[in-house]
Amino acid sequence: MRLHTSVGDGSYGDEMRFIATADWQLGMTASYLTAEARPRFAQARLDVIRAIGELAAERAVDFVLVCGDVFESNQLDRQVVLRAFDALRAVAVPVYLLPGNHDPLDSASIYTSATFRDRCPDHVHVLAEPGPVTVLPGVEVVAAPWSNKAPLCDLVARACADLGPSDDVIRIVAGHGVVDTLNPDRDSLAAISVAALQAQVDAGRIHMCVLGDRHSTTQVTERIWYAGAPEVTDRDETDPGNVLVVDIDTAQPAARVAVERVHVGRWEFEVAARELGSVEDVDALVGWLDGHSGKDRTAIWLKLSGTLSVRDKARLDAALEEQAEIFGSVLIWERHYDLSVVPDDCDFGDLGLTGFADDAVRELVQMAGCEPGGAEAQDALGLLYRLTEASR
Numbered sequence: 001m002r003l004h005t006s007v008g009d010g011s012y013g014d015e016m017r018f019i020a021t022a023d024w025q026l027g028m029t030a031s032y033l034t035a036e037a038r039p040r041f042a043q044a045r046l047d048v049i050r051a052i053g054e055l056a057a058e059r060a061v062d063f064v065l066v067c068g069d070v071f072e073s074n075q076l077d078r079q080v081v082l083r084a085f086d087a088l089r090a091v092a093v094p095v096y097l098l099p100g101n102h103d104p105l106d107s108a109s110i111y112t113s114a115t116f117r118d119r120c121p122d123h124v125h126v127l128a129e130p131g132p133v134t135v136l137p138g139v140e141v142v143a144a145p146w147s148n149k150a151p152l153c154d155l156v157a158r159a160c161a162d163l164g165p166s167d168d169v170i171r172i173v174a175g176h177g178v179v180d181t182l183n184p185d186r187d188s189l190a191a192i193s194v195a196a197l198q199a200q201v202d203a204g205r206i207h208m209c210v211l212g213d214r215h216s217t218t219q220v221t222e223r224i225w226y227a228g229a230p231e232v233t234d235r236d237e238t239d240p241g242n243v244l245v246v247d248i249d250t251a252q253p254a255a256r257v258a259v260e261r262v263h264v265g266r267w268e269f270e271v272a273a274r275e276l277g278s279v280e281d282v283d284a285l286v287g288w289l290d291g292h293s294g295k296d297r298t299a300i301w302l303k304l305s306g307t308l309s310v311r312d313k314a315r316l317d318a319a320l321e322e323q324a325e326i327f328g329s330v331l332i333w334e335r336h337y338d339l340s341v342v343p344d345d346c347d348f349g350d351l352g353l354t355g356f357a358d359d360a361v362r363e364l365v366q367m368a369g370c371e372p373g374g375a376e377a378q379d380a381l382g383l384l385y386r387l388t389e390a391s392r
């Protein structure tokens with residue numbers, strides 16, 4: 001074991017240290033990003049492995065533990081696996097991979113594919129068997145791998161079932177799945193019982209439990225944590241982009257565990273709700289987008305409501321189209337869209353329309369206030385406005 005002598009007042013002894021992470025979801029596709037941004041986002045998921053390697057060196061950790069969903073699925077191009085291995089070579093310490101619900105150890109597992117078997121670097125290990133495995137002298141990881149997509153029991157409880165006293169060993173549980181205290185479906189057979197796990201902690205049989213599945217870093221109890229995804233995967237995540245650096249006092253593992261969350265992710269997914277009622281509101285939204293840092297690594301979902309004139313809506317559409325070229329993506333979230341376009345007298349009065357075009361505008365203005373067809377008429381007015389303005 002590599003021992004870390006603490007600095008400061010020396011009130012605790014030597015330590016073992018590891019990085020806890022999960023849910024790398026390598027190979028995931030992101031259809032909501034622009035075509036240009038998608039490969040950059042995929043690359044970011046690999047780059048974060050290198051960032052973890054740098055952090056591992058900086059903090060002199062003993063190993064890296066990845067608690068499930070390393071891969072988005074068991075059916076991925078060999079390119080994803082080969083690139084993952086290339087990135088993993090930048091991690092100088094042993095790396096332990098736990099199969100999760102996306103990458104279970106079933107008959108079609110990516111972990112048993114020819115590419116994986118033939119090309120896996122020597123320092124990368126798959127936690128294929130449930131139960132304890134010695135990762136360092138005096139340190140065990142108690143693994144709870146998924147062997148299929150629909151387990152019929154609490155895999156973590158099962159992996160811990162036969163643990164004896166931990167007199168001379170530090171034990172870290174590696175699991176994946178939803179804990180019962182956070183699961184709306186409490187009757188789910190596979191839910192991880194927090195009470196059962198905490199009882200193992202209280203009995204001193206385990207000293208830390210790291211879980212995957214929840215992509216937001218979450219502390220469940222003092223020693224039960226979801227590491228979270230090191231790079232964001234979904235707009236509903238509250239605290240993604242982190243890994244955990246875990247210190248355990250080797251002399252008194254039951255006495256002290258220190259968990260530090262370290263941000264390593266570079267992408268940001270953001271949801272913004274705006275009520276728009278004037279050109280000033282439109283300009284404020286555009287100004288907010290303009291001032292955003294890291295646009296090329298940011299995806300924005302807009303929840304828009306309110307009422308705009310045709311002219312102001314056209315200004316908004318043009319600005320959002322432009323911003324969408326710069327950001328990873330700028331999307332209007334359809335399910336939360338409640339923006340009405342109400343033609344006012346100024347909208348078309350200045351454009352000098354005559355004849356057929358003028359008739360069309362009058363007809364669309366009438367339709368815009370009615371159902372069905374109101375929304376389509378509003379869109380058509382906006383388009384007509386922008387085309388007319390552009391051709392002037």
Ligand SMILES: [Mn+2]
Binds near residue numbers: 023069
């Ligand atoms: Mn996951």
